[in-house]
Structure formats: structure tokens, C-alpha cells
Amino acid sequence: MRTRNPLSLAKTGGLLLLVAVGITMLYPLLWMVGTAVKTNDPEALLREGAGAGVFPDDRNILRNLFPPVWHWENFPEVFRVSPFARYYFNSAVIALVVTAGQLATSSLAAYAFGRLIFRGREKIFFLYLATLMIPASVTLIPLFIMMSWAGLVDSYFVLLVPPMFSAYGTFMLRQFFKGIPDELEEAACIDGCNALMRFVHVVLPLSGPALATLGIFTFLGNWQSFLYPLVMVSSDRLKTIPLGLLDFVDQNSANWPLLMAASIWSILPVIGIFLFGQRFFVSGTRLGGVKG
Amino acid sequence: MRNKPLTPWLFLAPSVLGFAAFTLFPIVFSLALAFCAWDLFRPPRWVGWDNFQQLLGFTVREAPSIPPGLGVILLAVCLVLAAGVILRLRGGVRLGLAVGIAAVAIFVLLQFLEPVNERFWYYTGNTFYLLLGLPLSMACSLGLAVLLNQTIPGRNLFRLAFFLPSIVGGVGIYLLWKWIFNTDYGLINSVISLVHPAGGPAWLESRAWAKNALIIMNIWATAGGANMVLYLAALQNVDPQLHEAACLDGAGKWHQFLAITWPMVSPTTAFILIMGIIGGFQGGFDAAYVMTRGGPAGATTTLSYFIYENGFRYFYMGRAAAASWILFVMVLGLSLLNWKWMSSRITY
Numbered sequence: 001m002r003t004r005n006p007l008s009l010a011k012t013g014g015l016l017l018l019v020a021v022g023i024t025m026l027y028p029l030l031w032m033v034g035t036a037v038k039t040n041d042p043e044a045l046l047r048e049g050a051g052a053g054v055f056p057d058d059r060n061i062l063r064n065l066f067p068p069v070w071h072w073e074n075f076p077e078v079f080r081v082s083p084f085a086r087y088y089f090n091s092a093v094i095a096l097v098v099t100a101g102q103l104a105t106s107s108l109a110a111y112a113f114g115r116l117i118f119r120g121r122e123k124i125f126f127l128y129l130a131t132l133m134i135p136a137s138v139t140l141i142p143l144f145i146m147m148s149w150a151g152l153v154d155s156y157f158v159l160l161v162p163p164m165f166s167a168y169g170t171f172m173l174r175q176f177f178k179g180i181p182d183e184l185e186e187a188a189c190i191d192g193c194n195a196l197m198r199f200v201h202v203v204l205p206l207s208g209p210a211l212a213t214l215g216i217f218t219f220l221g222n223w224q225s226f227l228y229p230l231v232m233v234s235s236d237r238l239k240t241i242p243l244g245l246l247d248f249v250d251q252n253s254a255n256w257p258l259l260m261a262a263s264i265w266s267i268l269p270v271i272g273i274f275l276f277g278q279r280f281f282v283s284g285t286r287l288g289g290v291k292g
Numbered sequence: 293m294r295n296k297p298l299t300p301w302l303f304l305a306p307s308v309l310g311f312a313a314f315t316l317f318p319i320v321f322s323l324a325l326a327f328c329a330w331d332l333f334r335p336p337r338w339v340g341w342d343n344f345q346q347l348l349g350f351t352v353r354e355a356p357s358i359p360p361g362l363g364v365i366l367l368a369v370c371l372v373l374a375a376g377v378i379l380r381l382r383g384g385v386r387l388g389l390a391v392g393i394a395a396v397a398i399f400v401l402l403q404f405l406e407p408v409n410e411r412f413w414y415y416t417g418n419t420f421y422l423l424l425g426l427p428l429s430m431a432c433s434l435g436l437a438v439l440l441n442q443t444i445p446g447r448n449l450f451r452l453a454f455f456l457p458s459i460v461g462g463v464g465i466y467l468l469w470k471w472i473f474n475t476d477y478g479l480i481n482s483v484i485s486l487v488h489p490a491g492g493p494a495w496l497e498s499r500a501w502a503k504n505a506l507i508i509m510n511i512w513a514t515a516g517g518a519n520m521v522l523y524l525a526a527l528q529n530v531d532p533q534l535h536e537a538a539c540l541d542g543a544g545k546w547h548q549f550l551a552i553t554w555p556m557v558s559p560t561t562a563f564i565l566i567m568g569i570i571g572g573f574q575g576g577f578d579a580a581y582v583m584t585r586g587g588p589a590g591a592t593t594t595l596s597y598f599i600y601e602n603g604f605r606y607f608y609m610g611r612a613a614a615a616s617w618i619l620f621v622m623v624l625g626l627s628l629l630n631w632k633w634m635s636s637r638i639t640y
Contacts, residue, residue: 010545011442011444014439014442014444015444015445017439018436018439018440018444018450021436021454022450022453022454025453025454025456025457025512025515025516026453026456027479028457028468028469028472028479028512029456029457029460029468031468031472031479032468035471054477055476055477056477059477059482059485059486060482060486061479061482061483061486104306105306105307105310106307108303108304108306108307109303109304109306109307109308111303112300112301112303112304113304116299116300116303117300118297118300118301121300124304124308127316128311131311131315131316131319133570133620133623133624133627134319134620135574135596135616135619135620135623136574137574137596137599137600137612137616137619138318138319138322138613138616138617138619138620139314139315139318139319139322140603140616141322141325141599141603141609141612141613141616142317142318142319142321142322142325142613143314143318144603144604145321145325145332145609146317146318146321148332161310161314162310162313162314164310165306165307165310165311165314165315167311167315170307194299195299195303199303220459223462224461224462224463226462226463226577226578226581226582227577227578227581227600230581231600231604241463242462242463242464245463245464245467246463246582249467249582256471259467259471260467260468260471262464263463263464263465263467263468264464266462266463266464267460267461267462267464267465270459270460270461271456271459271460274455274456274459274460278452
């Protein structure tokens with residue numbers, strides 16, 4: 001044992017506690033994987049014993065975490081028994097388009113609010129801020145009625161266009177844009193750049209992290225969005241993954257391995273984005289929270 | 293920055309148009325809707341305050357459960373006490389006393405009045421009950437942040453592991469927890485049956501335990517997430533000299549936490565609490581819809597679920613709109629209260 005950097009007793013205790021908490025936090029997710037590779041097939045259960053299923057005789061959660069034989073076929077099975085590929089496509093397209101749209105509209109408006117001078121700026125911005133307090137359920141009902149008047153309920157339009165505008169995104173980016181030093185834009189001004197050129201060539205390139213953070217959170221929010229599509233969409237063709245999963249539950253109610261396999265499919269992209277964009281998650285939580 | 297007068301409006305145009313069409317107009321619409329009765333099939337009918345009356349109103353009980361004479365006396369006592377508290381508030385009368393008197397007064401009044409819509413109050417109670425998870429989750433976040441705020445091996449790995457539950461979410465995770473709370477073969481009851489052969493409660497199928505199950509799930513999902521990161525950032529801003537000085541004065545770890553750490557992170561606590569109340573009070577729909585459908589017997593129905601059911605299942609558009617405005621006023625009131633209460637306690 002090396003004694004160069006000995007851990008004190010308290011620190012060792014803390015470390016053990018952290019390990020315990022970490023295991024507790026991750027065990028449900030491990031259990032999800034373990035359930036997904038079990039089976040509900042009566043023949044397989046006879047062959048491999050009750051431990052291969054989700055209703056084992058032995059209830060020790062350590063011993064029955066994983067089955068004796070891993071049934072990977074549950075994962076492709078999800079796509080065979082339901083239009084999951086369609087749901088995946090819808091979710092991906094909607095999340096991507098809405099994110100791109102929100103970044104575009106929010107950053108343009110944030111530039112005007114944060115860096116341009118015009119009459120009524122503070123008043124309009126206050127209006128944006130005021131609506132942040134209003135619950136989504138207030139606007140959902142009238143929005144549904146408006147969309148049904150326009151005959152747009154149950155269409156890609158309703159899934160793509162209304163969510164593209166975000167008061168929160170505008171607010172967040174405005175705060176960031178305000179922090180960019182004026183001198184940079186002044187220099188560009190002297191070089192003959194108009195506002196659009198300054199926005200594209202000076203402000204946007206300096207705002208990479210803020211845009212990435214907003215983009216990631218918007219993407220995840222839309223990927224997991226449930227109530228809005230639930231209200232607005234009813235045909236299979238337009239359903240997103242959360243809605244598809246719910247149908248899946250109705251059709252395979254006790255087939256936990258298949259349900260868990262489908263659930264894993266639904267969170268895989270999220271985990272991928274998380275591992276890829278870790279630093280933006282940390283910075284994102286700080287954007288609103290730190291006070292001087 | 294100098295610019296042509298039209299330029300800012302070109303930048304604003306897409307956002308403002310969308311904002312006006314999909315946020316501002318619906319808000320105004322919703323306000324009007326709250327005073328109408330409308331099922332989308334027949335034309336809407338103006339009903340004034342009826343929707344609010346149906347949700348919040350009280351009627352006089354036909355048979356009061358305590359004798360009216362006694363009730364009047366109790367109410368009078370409450371009024372006198374309340375007047376006393378108000379008059380002596382500057383003399384440092386405890387807030388607790390005022391709350392106690394209010395509780396007794398409400399109790400007495402309820403002997404004479406009964407709510408028009410008992411379910412609505414029950415669901416409001418559910419929403420408040422679920423908010424109890426917030427302080428628990430915050431305590432976990434702070435605890436984890438304190439543990440992580442020292443030089444230990446694998447710090448970043450821990451942070452990643454704790455953060456993961458907060459980032460995976462949505463229907464898939466609610467399904468996972470529905471399975472975890474399964475009475476006979478779920479993860480939690482399997483663990484309980486190891487130490488307690490009679491097994492655990494029926495969680496999501498039990499009126500008494502369903503809300504607690506949702507709270508447990510929420511703690512799992514939020515304890516290690518953004519709140520922990522915020523606390524960690526706040527802890528890193530605490531000057532280590534403060535702890536050294538306290539150490540020299542012979543203060544123990546717990547004492548140091550109470551006297552230094554807790555006050556120093558109080559702005560963060562206030563921020564998390566306010567955001568948590570705003571979010572939590574409006575929330576609860578997704579989990580309830582996927583895991584329990586608001587049941588058993590309405591035990592997990594929150595206000596947002598109530599609004600959804602009225603609007604999109606029964607097509608009581610007006611009543612749903614009215615309920616959503618009541619929700620808004622409650623959130624606003626709670627945030628203001630919280631703000632007032634915290635601002636006297638925050639140490640900057």
C-alpha cells in the first residue's frame with residue numbers, strides 16, 4: 001500500500017458512501033438492461049428455468065439481475081411487433097427541426113433584445129419574461145382549439161411549428177449576448193458590416209457553447225415531450241416515441257422484457273448525447289443559476 | 293450599436309410572430325375561455341364566474357358537524373387571537389402562532405361550509421403532497437455535493453453516474469419505475485422481502501403509497517442532477533479560510549456545516565426551491581399518466597392531470613381553462629411567498 005497520499009478515515013467513509021449511492025442510482029438502470037434480456041416465452045422458460053423470466057422463484061436481486069441466457073432478440077423484436085422505426089423517425093425529425101428552428105428564432109430575437117437599440121425594446125422583452133411564469137397547460141387548451149379550427153390537428157405542422165418559438169431560449173441567449181464586449185462589434189461596424197453580418201460573423205461564432213447548451217436541452221426536451229403530442233396527434237403515422245411506447249404498453253402489458261427493450265431504445269440517443277456533450281450539461285445548469 | 297430603425301424588427305419578426313400566435317394569443321384566448329362553458333361541439337356560452345365557483349366555491353352545510361353556538365364562539369376566539377397577533381406582530385410574535393390560529397379558523401369554518409368540488413381540493417392536496425419530495429431531494433443533492441467537494445479518486449466518474457438518472461427521462465423511465473414498483477416481482481419489494489419476509493406495500497396500487505412511490509422516483513431522478521451541480525458550484529465558491537478559522541476555534545464538521553456551508557449556499561437553495569416549486573406544482577402529469585392514470589382512486593391526480601382530463605377527456609374546455617388559471621395564481625402566490633420568506637434569510 002502506498003502511503004504517499006493516504007486517505008483519512010473520514011474520507012474513506014465518504015468514499016464508501018459515494019460508492020453506495022452510485023450503485024443505488026445506477027442499479028435501476030442495470031435492472032432495466034437485465035429485464036430487457038430476459039424472456040416471456042413459455043418454451044424458453046421451461047428450457048432455461050424460471051430465472052430466465054421476470055418472475056423468478058429466487059428473489060435475490062443480485063443473483064437474478066441477469067438471466068442465464070441473454071435474449072438479445074428482444075431488441076430487434078421491438079421493431080418487428082410495432083412501427084417503432086416510424087416513431088423513431090418522427091421523434092428524430094421533430095426534435096431536430098424544432099431545435100434548429102428554436103435556435104434560429106431565439107438567437108435572432110436575442111440579438112435584437114441584447115445588442116440593438118430600438119423603441120419598445122424593454123416592454124416587449126418584459127412581455128416575453130412575463131409569459132415564462134405561465135404554466136404550459138394555460139396555452140395548451142386554446143392552442144388545441146386554434147389548431148383544430150385551422151384543420152391542423154394531427155399533422156406534422158402542429159408538431160413542428162408551434163414549439164419552434166421559445167421565450168426561455170430568447171431570454172437565455174440574450175443574457176449571453178449581452179456579455180460579449182462591444183468593441184468587437186464596433187470594429188466590425190467600422191469595417192462596414194451591417195447588423196446581419198455582425199450577427200453572423202461576430203456574435204454567433206462567439207456563442208458556440210451557449211447555442212450548443214440551448215440546442216442540447218431543446219433536443220432532449222422535445223425527444224421526451226409527451227403531453228403536447230399526446231393532445232395534438234392521434235394517428236400512428238405521426239406518433240413520436242413516447243406515444244409509441246404507450247401503445248406498446250397497451251399491447252404487451254405484462255411482457256416486461258419487451259417493454260424494457262423498447263424503453264432502452266427510447267433512452268439510447270439520450271445517453272449518447274449525454275456522453276458526447278457532458279460539458280454542456282454542466283454549463284447549462286449554471287446559465288440560469290449562478291448569482292454574483 | 294447604431295442601426296437603421298427597421299433592422300431590429302427584422303431580427304425580431306420570426307420570434308415575435310410565433311410568440312404572438314402561439315403564446316400571447318392563446319393566453320388571452322384562455323382567459324376568455326375560463327368564463328365560458330364549451331364542449332367544442334355546441335357554440336360556447338358565457339357563464340361568468342361559474343367555472344371558478346364550480347372549482348373553488350363552498351356551500352353552507354345542511355347539518356353542521358358541531359353545534360353552531362360552539363362554532364361561533366370558537367370563531368370569535370380565533371378572530372380575537374388573530375387581531376392580537378396582527379397588533380403585536382412587531383413585538384416578535386411567531387409566524388407559527390398565526391398559522392396555528394388560521395388552521396383552527398379554517399377547521400371551524402369547514403364545519404359549516406363544504407366545498408362544491410371536493411375532488412379539486414383533494415387533487416390540490418396531492419399536488420402539495422408531491423412537492424414534499426423537493427426538500428428531500430434538495431437535501432440529497434446538497435449531501436452528495438458536500439461529499440463530492442473534496443479531493444477523492446474518481447470524482448468525475450461519480451458526478452457522471454449521479455447525473456445520469458436526471459438526464460434519462462420520459463415515458464421509458466416511467467415504465468421502468470412502474471416495473472420497479474411492481475408489488476410481487478419489482479426491484480424495491482424484492483429488496484424489502486430480503487429483510488422483511490412479509491414484503492413491501494403495493495406501491496402504485498395502494499392509495500396510501502402511490503404518492504410516496506412517485507416521490508421516491510423523483511428523488512432518484514433529481515438528486516444527482518442539475519441541483520447537485522449547482523450546489524457543487526456554490527460550495528467551490530466558499531472560501532476555505534472560513535473552514536480553517538472555524539477548525540482552529542475547535543468547531544466540528546457538523547458545526548462547520550451549519551455555521552458556514554449552509555448560509556453560504558443559501559442563495560443556491562433559494563434558487564432551487566423557487567424553480568422546483570414552479571416546476572413541481574405544474575408537473576406530475578407525465579408520470580401519473582404513464583404509471584397510474586391518476587389512480588388509484590385519484591390518489592396521484594395532480595392539478596395538471598385534472599386539467600388534462602377536464603379538457604381532453606370530458607371536453608369541459610371552459611372549466612379546464614379556469615383550472616389552469618387557478619394553477620397559475622397558486623404558482624405565482626407560492627413563488628412570491630417563497631421569495632419573501634427566503635429573502636430575509638439569504639446570506640450574500
